[in-house]
Amino acid sequence: MIAFLDGKAAIISYSKAAQTAGGITIRNDEVKAILDAEGNGGEWKGSRSFNLFEPVHPKKWSNTNGSIAYLVGITRAALVVESPKVEEFRKMQVKTTEEQRKESVPKF
Numbered sequence: 001m002i003a004f005l006d007g008k009a010a011i012i013s014y015s016k017a018a019q020t021a022g023g024i025t026i027r028n029d030e031v032k033a034i035l036d037a038e039g040n041g042g043e044w045k046g047s048r049s050f051n052l053f054e055p056v057h058p059k060k061w062s063n064t065n066g067s068i069a070y071l072v073g074i075t076r077a078a079l080v081v082e083s084p085k086v087e088e089f090r091k092m093q094v095k096t097t098e099e100q101r102k103e104s105v106p107k108f
Contacts, residue, residue: 005085012038015078025076038081040065 003011014034016024026034035044042065060070066084 003086005083005089008083008085010083010085010089011080013072013078013080026071026079031071031079034079034081035061035069038067038069039063040067042067044069 001011001013002009014026016026018024040063042063044061044063046061047059059076060068062068067082069079069081072078072080
């Protein structure tokens with residue numbers, strides 16, 4: 001999936017087909033390859049998550065250029081990369097939704 005803002009890719013979601021050898025889980029070497037390709041001149045740093053049942057692996061990354069990336073689901077079935085524009089868009093959406101809600105309140 002790719003989502004566009006202002007004619008540029010803002011969200012890219014990578015996933016595997018169910019028929020892929022080795023299953024749908026995105027392996028660490030695949031994550032590294034994707035992040036290397038999506039670095040856009042920045043450097044990725046992973047944040048670690050705590051899990052009692054598996055070795056600790058980064059599940060979320062931030063880039064010095066403002067982008068973020070994260071694995072989705074327990075099975076690590078998708079890796080999503082978002083540009084900094086996405087957060088701006090989400091904040092604007094919340095503001096617009098609230099303004100629309102206020103405008104729709106009946107005046108008595």
